[in-house]
Amino acid sequence: MLIYIRRKLLHSIPIIFAVTLLSFLSVNLLPGDVAETIAGIGTDNAVMDETVVQDIREDLGLDRPVVVRYLSWLGYAVRGELGKSYQTGQSVSEAIALRLPVTIQLLLMAQILAILLAIPAGIFSAYRAGKLPDRVITTLAFSFLAAPSFIVAISLAFIFAVLLNWFPATGYVQFSEDLIGNIKSFTLPALALALIEWPILCRVLRNDLISTLQEDFISLAKAKGLRPFHILFRHALRPSSFTLITIVGIQLGNLISGAVIVESIFALPGLGSLLVASIHSREILMVQGIVSLMAVAYVVINLVVDILYGALDPRILR
Amino acid sequence: MTLGLPSISKSREAQRSDEFLLIGKNTRSTSLGLGFWLPGIWMFFLLFTVIFADILPIQSPTESDFSNLKSRPNLTYWLGTDVLARDIFSRVIYGARVSLTVAFLAPVFGMIIGLGLGMLAGYFKGIAESSIMGLIDIILAFPNIVLAMVILFFAGADIINLIVVLTVTSIPANTRIARASTLSYSEREFVLAARAQGASDLRILLYEILPNILLPNLAYILSFMSIIIMIEGSLSFLGVGIPPPTPTWGGMIAEGFADINTDPHLSFMPASVLFLTVLSLNLIGDCFRRRYAIRESSL
Numbered sequence: 141m142l143i144y145i146r147r148k149l150l151h152s153i154p155i156i157f158a159v160t161l162l163s164f165l166s167v168n169l170l171p172g173d174v175a176e177t178i179a180g181i182g183t184d185n186a187v188m189d190e191t192v193v194q195d196i197r198e199d200l201g202l203d204r205p206v207v208v209r210y211l212s213w214l215g216y217a218v219r220g221e222l223g224k225s226y227q228t229g230q231s232v233s234e235a236i237a238l239r240l241p242v243t244i245q246l247l248l249m250a251q252i253l254a255i256l257l258a259i260p261a262g263i264f265s266a267y268r269a270g271k272l273p274d275r276v277i278t279t280l281a282f283s284f285l286a287a288p289s290f291i292v293a294i295s296l297a298f299i300f301a302v303l304l305n306w307f308p309a310t311g312y313v314q315f316s317e318d319l320i321g322n323i324k325s326f327t328l329p330a331l332a333l334a335l336i337e338w339p340i341l342c343r344v345l346r347n348d349l350i351s352t353l354q355e356d357f358i359s360l361a362k363a364k365g366l367r368p369f370h371i372l373f374r375h376a377l378r379p380s381s382f383t384l385i386t387i388v389g390i391q392l393g394n395l396i397s398g399a400v401i402v403e404s405i406f407a408l409p410g411l412g413s414l415l416v417a418s419i420h421s422r423e424i425l426m427v428q429g430i431v432s433l434m435a436v437a438y439v440v441i442n443l444v445v446d447i448l449y450g451a452l453d454p455r456i457l458r
Numbered sequence: 459m460t461l462g463l464p465s466i467s468k469s470r471e472a473q474r475s476d477e478f479l480l481i482g483k484n485t486r487s488t489s490l491g492l493g494f495w496l497p498g499i500w501m502f503f504l505l506f507t508v509i510f511a512d513i514l515p516i517q518s519p520t521e522s523d524f525s526n527l528k529s530r531p532n533l534t535y536w537l538g539t540d541v542l543a544r545d546i547f548s549r550v551i552y553g554a555r556v557s558l559t560v561a562f563l564a565p566v567f568g569m570i571i572g573l574g575l576g577m578l579a580g581y582f583k584g585i586a587e588s589s590i591m592g593l594i595d596i597i598l599a600f601p602n603i604v605l606a607m608v609i610l611f612f613a614g615a616d617i618i619n620l621i622v623v624l625t626v627t628s629i630p631a632n633t634r635i636a637r638a639s640t641l642s643y644s645e646r647e648f649v650l651a652a653r654a655q656g657a658s659d660l661r662i663l664l665y666e667i668l669p670n671i672l673l674p675n676l677a678y679i680l681s682f683m684s685i686i687i688m689i690e691g692s693l694s695f696l697g698v699g700i701p702p703p704t705p706t707w708g709g710m711i712a713e714g715f716a717d718i719n720t721d722p723h724l725s726f727m728p729a730s731v732l733f734l735t736v737l738s739l740n741l742i743g744d745c746f747r748r749r750y751a752i753r754e755s756s757l
Contacts, residue, residue, distance in 0.1 A: 151595075166608060282741075290692055291733055436599075
């Protein structure tokens, strides 16, 4: 187990360095002077002051070599210092800390909803593989695979907020303010993400279940006269859920992409909408900070998932 | 690049084992059911109007007819008119130009690069494999829409950059498929025979392995095209794709979303076209994949 964890760590650490380096370097892709762009020259809230530009140059140490700048940036980043917005004066880490809980709640709710949709659907269609219920479920899943998150989101907004008026279309209610309102404001965005996520989970679960259901211990359970419900949920589900767990990790990237869009549509103040807003107002350091955080989070969560996977299914430890 | 439909068919057992979707009853025989022909007709119709849009008698996508502001679908304006009184039908068609160009080129370039990387990784193994797969993991660490948004933001949003960005996002999946199929072929007897005859690695890769793995890789390309259409749509929806006045599907949907309370057709007309296109590509792609792809479990 330790060897397995070490191997996974040795694989992940260079990747973490590489993704942070790339996020850091992306600024250099910009045409023109970095310091001037950071000052917001050319945008509405431009700080048209040569001293500010000079300050930025000094703060970022733009005269130093890239490697030195990267290492010092990384050093600060590890301590949670990602620079500040020169347009509003807000610190990047503060802005992220303010927005992160919203995105985490959204992703968690979406993931739970997706699993709640996928497990019954997957079990039912594997149990009746090839029959009508299976065909209905797989066709439904297939159609949702063809729907980009923004189309699902605006359809949900139209049906549940405009036509039925059950949920608010936009707006965010804080957790501490009003629990019901908070959950209501998250329902549609989370459902939109869950609807694009569940077909993939359902498909994986269905395929694994079909092969599990051919195992001897399932025949034994059937021979003992156990009810199909009991066999499916108590005997077959657990050994069939390993791939599901890894997929949940791999799908995180898609889910974050979806969150960026869904947060913008439903006006949830999360990381995704902050990223879009920062891009539109050309807040480079904000963009840099958010993107590196997302990429590192993806690598770390997948590392954790891999290690969990090793703990759950010792066969892959070799 | 036309795939055509050569009448090579796998054994019935092999086909059955690949099955996931069971639309239409003919999927088990070699004939193509409604699941192929309906989306095929849709794609043909779309491609035809997109290619000949300049000759066909359709309205201009940029001219406004202010006597018909935000009109509902009618005989003159088949899909209605938008907030600036422009014909939605013609904007959808011209918008398809961007989506389809990008959706065609990016997966093709992505496949060429992915084939190269995947073959190197699968054939040479060792350091080549671990560094290429490391590179893939690095690309995957950035959520695809975030990656595309950021690169377009830093490098400028034009069609060339859009194609480059979307090519990058389609490299990982292509590389994985190419690597998996290379791994299974590089141990086969004919490769050993070629090596025994003194063939160079390059020759083996190009003449022995490539012809065998090309078809399984091509089988996935339509699915990648549909994913690219979705990403391109999302980018223009967020306002970071091709900037207006060029019509894009995502841009039209975003524009109409402001009026979703009163005029839902502004968003839902382009949205339905996008959805049907992606669905059609998936359905056709699934037909190809069922015929030619290697089992997904070996990826």
